[in-house]
Amino acid sequence: MADKEINYTKAVDYWSNVSTDENGVLGGFGLQTAVPKVDASGSIAFVERLQSLSPNTFPNGPLDATQPKIVLDVGAGIGRVSRDVISKFAPAVDILEPAGPLIEKAREIQDIVHVNKFFQMGIQDFDFPTDYKYWCIWCQWCVGQVPDAVLVDFLKKCKENLQEGGIIIVKENNSTSDEDIFDDVDSSVTRTHEKFKSLFAQAGLRLLLSSLQRGLPKDLFPVRLYALAPAVQKEEVQVNYI
Ligand SMILES: C[S@@+](CC[C@H](N)C(=O)[O-])C[C@H]1O[C@@H](n2cnc3c(N)ncnc32)[C@H](O)[C@@H]1O
Structure with missing residues (x-):
């Protein structure tokens, strides 16, 4: 399996x-290309769609007034997603990022969005705070850095550490073949859409909304956004948005 080849040290x-x-x-698609802007506007449109479809979830309510409105930005890099997307919906973020130079650069976003905490580590080592839960957990272009079993375990912890009405967003490349693909350059895997759905189900999450990012260069992998919430308990009534 592709994820057996993942090496955390090589990746960092x-x-x-x-x-x-x-x-x-x-990966070379910087500000000289349309990618950063297209990505951010696609994410904002996705959250707005979620907002209009689902009055009881992020970024609407109801929220537990005792909980802070903090979003966890997973594999945050230079804090681009927090700065360009999450700041439009949330007043504060926690940054989780293992690479030292990137997390140092992310300190600059504090003029735009309040950073509550910086955690310099990977998904596989993260212990969730014990004194608050997250309003939203945003994972973008980083979950391929951990094997399937580690991702399922992390998503289970995300579920347990989400406020009522909170949302997990996963925005990732999708494999264009029937198999997950290993990338030796950054020691990551690109998963199929089917694999993602299976891992979400194993973690006890349900898919509220899923959408392909439009407007990216044709030579890139398709990029998909997933909005996830804890699976519905048997006694609850389920509303499907997809
Ligand atoms: C393609 S970049 C994406 C950064 C950011 N999410 C964005 O969209 O701008 C991949 C990021 O994943 C981080 N990363 C690498 N290994 C990781 C791990 N085990 N857990 C979490 N993040 C990891 C990298 O350091 C890098 O910042």
Whole structure:
């Protein structure tokens, strides 16, 4: 299986040596291309769609007034997603990012969005805070850095550490073949849409909404957004949005 080849040290070595800008974290598709803008506007449109479809979930309510409105930005890189997308909906973020130079650069976003905490580590080592839960957990272009079993375990923890009405967003490349594809450059896997759905189900999550990102260059993998919430308990009534 493709994920057996993942090596965390190789991955962090790679990400610690890219340029600390859009070009570095987006594999050469920096600000000289349309990719960063198209990506951000697609994400904002996706959250707005979610907002209109689902009055009881992020970024609407109801929210537990005792909980802070904090979004966890997973594999945040230079904090691009927090700065360009999450800041439009949420007042504060926690940044989870293992590569030192990237997390240092992410400190600059504090003029735009309040960063509550910086966690310099990978998904596989993250212990969720014990004194608050997240309003939203945003994973973008980073979950391919961990094997399937580690991702399922992390998503289960995300579910447990989500406020009532909170949402998990996963925005990732989809494999164009029937199999997941290993990339030796950053030691990551690109998963099929079917694999993602299976892993979400194994983690006890249900898919509220899923959509392909439009407007990206044709030579890139298809990019898909998933909005996830804890699976419905038997006694609850389920409303499907897809
Ligand atoms: C393609 S970049 C995406 C960065 C950011 N999410 C964005 O969209 O701008 C991949 C990011 O995943 C991070 N990463 C690498 N290994 C990771 C791990 N095990 N857990 C979490 N993030 C990881 C990298 O350091 C890098 O910042």
